[in-house]
Amino acid sequence: xxxxxxxxxxxxxxxxxxxLAELRLDFELVYEEPWMWRPAFMAINPSGALPxxxxxxxxxxxxxxxxxxYLAESHPSDPVDNGPPPILPGNLEIKSxxxxxxxxxxxxxxxxxxREILYEKHFRRFVEKxxxxxxxxxxxxxxxxxxxxxxxxxxxxxxxxxLAGIHLSFADLAAGAHxxxxxxxxNIDWRDYPSASRWYARLKSRRSFIxxxxxxxxxxxxxxxxxxxxx
Amino acid sequence: xxxxxxxxxxxxxxxxxxxLAELRLDFELVYEEPWMWRPAFMAINPSGALPxxxxxxxxxxxxxxxxxxYLAESHPSDPVDNGPPPILPGNLEIKSxxxxxxxxxxxxxxxxxxREILYEKHFRRFVEKxxxxxxxxxxxxxxxxxxxxxxxxxxxxxxxxxLAGIHLSFADLAAGAHxxxxxxxxNIDWRDYPSASRWYARLKSRRSFIxxxxxxxxxxxxxxxxxxxxx
Numbered sequence: 429x430x431x432x433x434x435x436x437x438x439x440x441x442x443x444x445x446x447x448l449a450e451l452r453l454d455f456e457l458v459y460e461e462p463w464m465w466r467p468a469f470m471a472i473n474p475s476g477a478l479p480x481x482x483x484x485x486x487x488x489x490x491x492x493x494x495x496x497x498y499l500a501e502s503h504p505s506d507p508v509d510n511g512p513p514p515i516l517p518g519n520l521e522i523k524s525x526x527x528x529x530x531x532x533x534x535x536x537x538x539x540x541x542x543r544e545i546l547y548e549k550h551f552r553r554f555v556e557k558x559x560x561x562x563x564x565x566x567x568x569x570x571x572x573x574x575x576x577x578x579x580x581x582x583x584x585x586x587x588x589x590x591l592a593g594i595h596l597s598f599a600d601l602a603a604g605a606h607x608x609x610x611x612x613x614x615n616i617d618w619r620d621y622p623s624a625s626r627w628y629a630r631l632k633s634r635r636s637f638i639x640x641x642x643x644x645x646x647x648x649x650x651x652x653x654x655x656x657x658x659x
Numbered sequence: 660x661x662x663x664x665x666x667x668x669x670x671x672x673x674x675x676x677x678x679l680a681e682l683r684l685d686f687e688l689v690y691e692e693p694w695m696w697r698p699a700f701m702a703i704n705p706s707g708a709l710p711x712x713x714x715x716x717x718x719x720x721x722x723x724x725x726x727x728x729y730l731a732e733s734h735p736s737d738p739v740d741n742g743p744p745p746i747l748p749g750n751l752e753i754k755s756x757x758x759x760x761x762x763x764x765x766x767x768x769x770x771x772x773x774r775e776i777l778y779e780k781h782f783r784r785f786v787e788k789x790x791x792x793x794x795x796x797x798x799x800x801x802x803x804x805x806x807x808x809x810x811x812x813x814x815x816x817x818x819x820x821x822l823a824g825i826h827l828s829f830a831d832l833a834a835g836a837h838x839x840x841x842x843x844x845x846n847i848d849w850r851d852y853p854s855a856s857r858w859y860a861r862l863k864s865r866r867s868f869i870x871x872x873x874x875x876x877x878x879x880x881x882x883x884x885x886x887x888x889x890x
Contacts, residue, residue: 474811475759475767487752494758497728498751520729521718527725528706535724535766536706580705 430455433469433480435462436643437550437612439542440492440534441479442605447496447598449636451503452512455481463555492534496598515598526592529584529599533606540573542606549613550648574610578621581607585627596631604631608640614651633657661686664700664711666693667874668781668843670773671723671765672710673836678727678829680867682734683743686712688870694786723765727829746829757823760815760830764837771804773837780844781879805841809852812838816858827862835862839871845882864888 432448432455434441448455460469462478473480473490481489481498489495500516516523548562548570581603584591592599607628610616618625631637641655663679663686665672679686691700693709704711704721712720712729720726731747747754779793779801812834815822823830838859841847849856862868872886 473759475763477762477767487755489755490759491762493724493762494755497758498755501751501754520732523732524718524720524725524729527728528704528721531708531722531724532706536708 430484431458431482432456433458433460433472433478433482435460435478436645437546437609437648438462438478439538439602439605439609440477442608442640443492443534443598443602444479444481444495444499445639446601446604446636447499447515449639450512450515450596450601450634451499453499453503461554463551492602496530496602500598513595515601517595517597518593522593526597526599529592530602532580533599533602537577537603537606541570541577542609544570545574545610545613545615549615553647574615575620578616578624581627582621582623585623591627600627600631601636604628604637605640608632608637612643612650612654613648614654629657661715662689662713663687664689664691664703664709664713666691666709667876668777668840668879669693669709670769670833670836670840671708673839673871674723674765674829674833675710675712675726675730676870677832677836677867678730678746680870681743681746681827681832681865682730684730684734692785694782723833727761731829744826746832748826748828749824753824757828757830760823761833763811764830764833768808768834768837772801772808773840775801776805776841776844776846780846784878805846806851809847809855812858813852813854816854822858831858831862832867835859835868836871839863839868843874843881843885844879845885849884860888 430448430453432441432444434445434457436459445457460466460478462476465476470476472482472488475490477491479492479495481495483489489498496515500514503512503514505514505517516526518526544566548566552562553559581591588594590596590600591603607616611628618628632641644650661679661684663672663675665676665688667690676688691697691709693707696707701707703713703719706721708722710723710726712726714720720729727746731745734743734745736745736748747757749757775797779797783793784790812822819825821827821831822834838847838855842859849859863872875881
């Protein structure tokens with residue numbers, strides 16, 4: 429059985445959980461607290477980054493970039509079998525657009541929003557000796573960045589069926605991973621973003637999203653509307 | 660003719676210049692100052708990130724991730740033609756190891772070293788209103804991070820012909836891109852890292868590195884040994 433080492437609120441982990449579920453691949457989740465830098469985990473991935481996918485055949489793949497490309501290449505389009513659609517559908521140019529957006533979310537969006545809000549609202553309590561209130565100036569900057577990013581998602585959702593084009597792709601899963609973390613933390617007022625909200629509602633209602641919506645950390649329960657499909 | 664929009668000291672741009680040169684693909688360089696956020700450039704890549712590759716056929720590919728995967732997929736191994744070797748050589752597992760290391764350099768190394776040192780020693784003068792001396796505490800943290808990363812490169816170089824295995828790959832080009840920026844800034848004392856130094860000397864002596872070694876910014880000339888192949 430495949431094993432995916434993850435942390436529930438890690439957006440990179442979430443994007444791979446979604447990709448595996450879209451490809452209908454079975455896997456078991458292994459919980460890891462990334463701020464602990466456990467030697468046994470560092471021995472598996474020396475960078476300390478999540479997620480890590482261990483395959484049946486003693487192959488270990490580290491990080492969302494390597495895992496998503498592995499899954500895309502090992503599970504390409506297979507119209508004969510009527511199998512699940514690929515996570516990087518289309519020709520080379522379409523794939524480049526998908527990858528541009530994956531980079532947008534896993535790099536830019538993460539640096540400017542997700543990583544920062546996760547630190548302020550979640551990780552801080554585990555890594556700081558003297559826990560203090562969130563930094564209000566940092567929160568204002570994050571809020572400004574988040575608005576810009578949600579407007580970009582709205583723009584894409586207004587012009588395309590899915591974020592990168594006519595087909596669902598890993599770009600939607602990467603974006604959904606980040607958005608779902610913000611939504612878990614109650615950080616999005618969806619009334620401000622009707623187009624982005626419609627895109628997220630469609631994504632959220634897919635089977636692949638069920639496990640993500642069941643996440644419920646004892647020390648930080650999800651926001652009230654997090655699990656709601658008709659929020 | 661392909662056009663690559665870049666900034667000389669941008670490590671992501673350098674990794675793609677190296678990849679294009681290794682694949683023996685002609686291209687012209689277009690200079691862009693990434694801190695300017697020029698509207699004409701933002702219209703090409705809304706994320707504002709470098710590099711951007713414009714192909715002959717009106718196709719634009721944004722960012723080192725999308726470009727490197729595009730080049731790898733459009734220029735696979737071609738032993739019949741005796742063409743240039745691919746930048747992602749090997750089977751899926753080997754490619755995963757290459758991608759793990761590309762992520763290591765373009766994400767982790769960049770966050771912990773290159774981006775920070777570039778800010779302290781280069782970009783700061785263009786973006787701050789009142790230029791002040793580099794932050795000495797930041798420089799100490801960067802130095803500590805850099806030591807850890809150079810020891811990791813040394814470890815890889817001690818155990819493998821090239822960083823990801825027996826063949827040169829995009830992992831070496833990504834690593835070389837970051838290392839060459841640090842070396843340009845005179846930030847590496849190579850006497851401390853003999854194994855990493857031997858790996859870098861081999862990389863530096865390749866034809867693909869010539870253009871990188873010719874970089875010479877009028878406002879910040881390279882360190883004395885930067886161009887030297889027998890440093």
